[in-house]
Amino acid sequence: MTLRQAQGxxxxxxxxxLQRFHDMVDDYPNKRxxxxxxxxxxxxxxxxxxxxxxxxxxxxxxxxxxxxQGMVTFYTHFKRPxxxxxxxxxxxxxxxxxxxxxxxxxxxxxxxLGITPxxxxxxxxxxxxxxxxxxxxxxxxxxxxxxxxxxxMKGKTLDDYIDSLLKRENKSVADYQGKAGIEMDLRVxxxxxxxxxxxxxxxxxxxxxxxxxxxxxxxxxxxTTVPPPLKTxxxxxxxxxxxxxxxxxx
Amino acid sequence: xxxxxxxxxxxxxxxxxxxxLKHIHEAGSHTLDHYVARGGYETARTNVGKxxxxxxxxxxxxxxxxxxxxxxxxxxxxxxxxxxxxxxPAYLTVNGDESEPGTFKDRHIVEKDPHQLLEGVILTxxxxxxxxxxxxxxxxxxxxxxxxxxxxxxxxxxxxxxxxIFDTDFDLKVVVMRGAGAYICGEETGMLSSxxxxxxxxxxxxxxxxxxxxxxxxxxxxxxxTIACVSHIVKNGAAWHKQWGTEKSPGFKIFCLSGAVKKPGxxxxxxxxxxxxxxxxxGGGMIEGRTLKAVIPGGLSAPLLTPEMVEKCTLDYESLxxxxxMLGSGGITVLHDQVDLMSAIYNTMRFYHHESCxxxxxxxxxxxxxxxxxxxxxxxxxxxGDVDLLGDVARNMRGRTICVLADAAAMPMxxxxxxxxxxxxxxxxxxxxxxxxxTARDEITPAAKRDTVTQGGPDVLSVGMGMDRI
Ligand SMILES: Cc1cc2nc3c(=O)[nH]c(=O)nc-3n(C[C@H](O)[C@H](O)[C@H](O)COP(=O)(O)O)c2cc1C
Ligand code: SF4
Numbered sequence: 001m002t003l004r005q006a007q008g009x010x011x012x013x014x015x016x017x018l019q020r021f022h023d024m025v026d027d028y029p030n031k032r033x034x035x036x037x038x039x040x041x042x043x044x045x046x047x048x049x050x051x052x053x054x055x056x057x058x059x060x061x062x063x064x065x066x067x068x069q070g071m072v073t074f075y076t077h078f079k080r081p082x083x084x085x086x087x088x089x090x091x092x093x094x095x096x097x098x099x100x101x102x103x104x105x106x107x108x109x110x111x112x113l114g115i116t117p118x119x120x121x122x123x124x125x126x127x128x129x130x131x132x133x134x135x136x137x138x139x140x141x142x143x144x145x146x147x148x149x150x151x152x153m154k155g156k157t158l159d160d161y162i163d164s165l166l167k168r169e170n171k172s173v174a175d176y177q178g179k180a181g182i183e184m185d186l187r188v189x190x191x192x193x194x195x196x197x198x199x200x201x202x203x204x205x206x207x208x209x210x211x212x213x214x215x216x217x218x219x220x221x222x223x224t225t226v227p228p229p230l231k232t233x234x235x236x237x238x239x240x241x242x243x244x245x246x247x248x249x250x
Numbered sequence: 251x252x253x254x255x256x257x258x259x260x261x262x263x264x265x266x267x268x269x270x271l272k273h274i275h276e277a278g279s280h281t282l283d284h285y286v287a288r289g290g291y292e293t294a295r296t297n298v299g300k301x302x303x304x305x306x307x308x309x310x311x312x313x314x315x316x317x318x319x320x321x322x323x324x325x326x327x328x329x330x331x332x333x334x335x336x337x338x339p340a341y342l343t344v345n346g347d348e349s350e351p352g353t354f355k356d357r358h359i360v361e362k363d364p365h366q367l368l369e370g371v372i373l374t375x376x377x378x379x380x381x382x383x384x385x386x387x388x389x390x391x392x393x394x395x396x397x398x399x400x401x402x403x404x405x406x407x408x409x410x411x412x413x414x415i416f417d418t419d420f421d422l423k424v425v426v427m428r429g430a431g432a433y434i435c436g437e438e439t440g441m442l443s444s445x446x447x448x449x450x451x452x453x454x455x456x457x458x459x460x461x462x463x464x465x466x467x468x469x470x471x472x473x474x475x476t477i478a479c480v481s482h483i484v485k486n487g488a489a490w491h492k493q494w495g496t497e498k499s500p501g502f503k504i505f506c507l508s509g510a511v512k513k514p515g516x517x518x519x520x521x522x523x524x525x526x527x528x529x530x531x532x533g534g535g536m537i538e539g540r541t542l543k544a545v546i547p548g549g550l551s552a553p554l555l556t557p558e559m560v561e562k563c564t565l566d567y568e569s570l571x572x573x574x575x576m577l578g579s580g581g582i583t584v585l586h587d588q589v590d591l592m593s594a595i596y597n598t599m600r601f602y603h604h605e606s607c608x609x610x611x612x613x614x615x616x617x618x619x620x621x622x623x624x625x626x627x628x629x630x631x632x633x634x635g636d637v638d639l640l641g642d643v644a645r646n647m648r649g650r651t652i653c654v655l656a657d658a659a660a661m662p663m664x665x666x667x668x669x670x671x672x673x674x675x676x677x678x679x680x681x682x683x684x685x686x687x688x689t690a691r692d693e694i695t696p697a698a699k700r701d702t703v704t705q706g707g708p709d710v711l712s713v714g715m716g717m718d719r720i
Binding site for chain 2: 026030032063076133
């Protein structure tokens with residue numbers, strides 16, 4: 001099974017999000033520089049950035065999938081499929097860690113959800129990780145849950161918050177007691193998912209049974225992720241004789 | 251925030267009320283209406299299209315404003331280095347990455363007074379004749395991003411940003427971008443790489459950004475606080491700015507106080523006040539029952555100060571440089587007497603190892619070595635020679651890399667070694683620490699009782715072996 005199959009049918013950005021992408025076009029001198037914000041759009045629309053999301057970003061910004069993979073693994077704040085639906089990020093840098101603030105927050109999360117940093121619950125609802133300074137050092141410990149930011153997040157405040165999340169998910173602390181968490185695997189797949197190695201011969205030479213290597217045999221052709229024509233053409237400064245428009249000069 | 255009478259360079263007492271943080275406690279301070287009601291955008295209106303750009307650069311140069319992002323480079327001078335006549339557009343990039351641990355000042359500007367920043371951006375762009383500004387916020391600033399985005403939209407709707415601003419012929423685009431959790435994107439060229447849509451890899455200087463920066467065009471990089479100062483300086487003049495501070499560090503600055511004080515928080519004070527006054531008066535003194543052990547004066551990268559040095563220290567660039575440390579980003583962290591410095595340095599080194607971008611070998615490997623060695627001291631099974639090895643590794647990292655993250659990691663290590671060498675030596679072969687059941691690796695707890703030493707300690711690990719990363 002390829003990753004693509006595992007993730008279900010191919011996806012595209014919705015028209016609304018594509019429009020938001022096109023609304024940004026004027027603000028940037030070339031498409032490549034829109035990549036950070038495009039990844040944010042994808043993260044927002046799909047809830048995380050998975051392989052399909054990375055391909056969409058690559059298509060939209062005119063860069064290779066490998067480049068996008070490089071971005072997504074370099075920047076730690078992007079949400080990935082391995083992260084829980086509710087992703088706890090606990091600041092573990094010195095200012096928060098002083099006087100055991102970080103460990104207390106981590107301990108409380110562990111006692112409620114049974115996960116230690118780097119793990120998610122088996123049902124994929126919660127995950128926990130240590131992150132570096134979240135820039136609110138006067139009120140430790142600082143914790144972010146996805147896109148929510150909390151200061152002095154320990155004791156009753158943290159417990160109550162976790163309880164409220166559990167309630168929202170129709171779960172209870174008992175559901176996670178004694179259950180081991182699973183380690184999050186944040187690596188990207190080595191190969192872009194559209195390579196088909198089914199026809200690989202023994203000596204390793206590649207040929208594709210399917211004429212179009214883009215598709216798995218039997219897989220429905222993926223809906224287009226190529227953006228509709230731009231409202232306004234991209235304008236980029238021509239620098240040193242090189243038009244930077246969409247150039248993937250990694 | 252109350253007025254406090256403070257010494258100016260000529261010895262006279264000049265009262266100071268916060269300038270940049272003045273309105274952050276007011277309801278609705280982030281909205282355009284609030285900002286305009288207190289005279290906002292008037293300075294931009296009266297200057298854009300009217301004042302000669304060069305004279306604005308000169309004004310800022312005269313005011314003595316220095317970069318608030320860490321390096322303290324004179325802002326006006328930086329602007330005057332911007333390459334002209336290249337035929338390429340010039341860019342302003344505002345550094346709101348605020349990733350230096352212990353710093354949380356830009357957050358308050360962006361979240362609570364974003365229009366103040368935007369007015370600074372407009373004036374700066376006019377001064378350097380740039381039509382395109384990027385404001386790069388760290389990805390974790392969620393409220394900040396929303397508010398700043400909203401502020402840009404509001405300002406656009408009023409014609410303060412966009413085409414023909416303030417009914418002049420000057421066009422200005424202001425774009426808010428988000429990072430995604432990389433400390434190195436705070437380094438100016440790292441930020442530029444990120445804006446260009448790549449990993450945040452710093453670039454070799456020269457060429458400096460002012461000559462060839464983002465998209466290979468002339469670029470000015472300034473910190474959020476620096477830019478926020480600009481509109482006040484343009485409005486009130488250079489002499490006004492210089493009435494506070496010292497001769498070489500004029501003006502005022504926001505300091506972020508964290509750690510073992512009664513009232514941690516952000517405080518805007520004139521430069522040159524004493525560190526002691528800052529901690530005692532603004533911070534309310536040490537928390538009950540604890541005494542001062544050390545102070546980190548300018549973000550995690552700044553070398554430590556001992557209590558004796560704190561007595562002598564004033565909050566300006568020169569005083570801290572004279573004490574072998576730096577004012578940096580103004581993040582002051584107070585460590586109390588129970589803090590286990592070995593845990594603290596281990597935590598610090600872990601930070602730099604995690605955040606090294608990995609381009610340069612001395613940094614990528616050096617931070618890893620420092621972390622592993624610090625871990626040995628943290629756990630109490632370091633070798634005799636490890637203290638010197640730490641110093642060696644740190645020394646060999648400095649000045650040999652693309653950006654100064656390697657130096658930023660080596661500097662605190664060197665200062666811990668220099669000022670607290672005894673603490674390192676105490677941890678050579680100290681099995682008690684490994685025997686202790688650690689609930690969490692990074693707990694910066696009081697030192698364990700010495701009388702529980704068990705005989706036949708654990709295997710002594712050597713660097714690079716059997717040490718799992720956290
Ligand atoms: C590793 C590293 C991290 C940095 N992080 C920041 C940061 O988070 N925010 C910032 O404004 N400057 C940061 N700087 C300083 C910038 O490189 C640059 O000097 C500054 O943004 C220039 O603005 P200024 O002249 O207004 O201070 C960092 C520098 C280094 C070497
Ligand atoms: S010094 Fe470190 S962070 Fe800076 S460019 Fe080199 S490897 Fe990257």
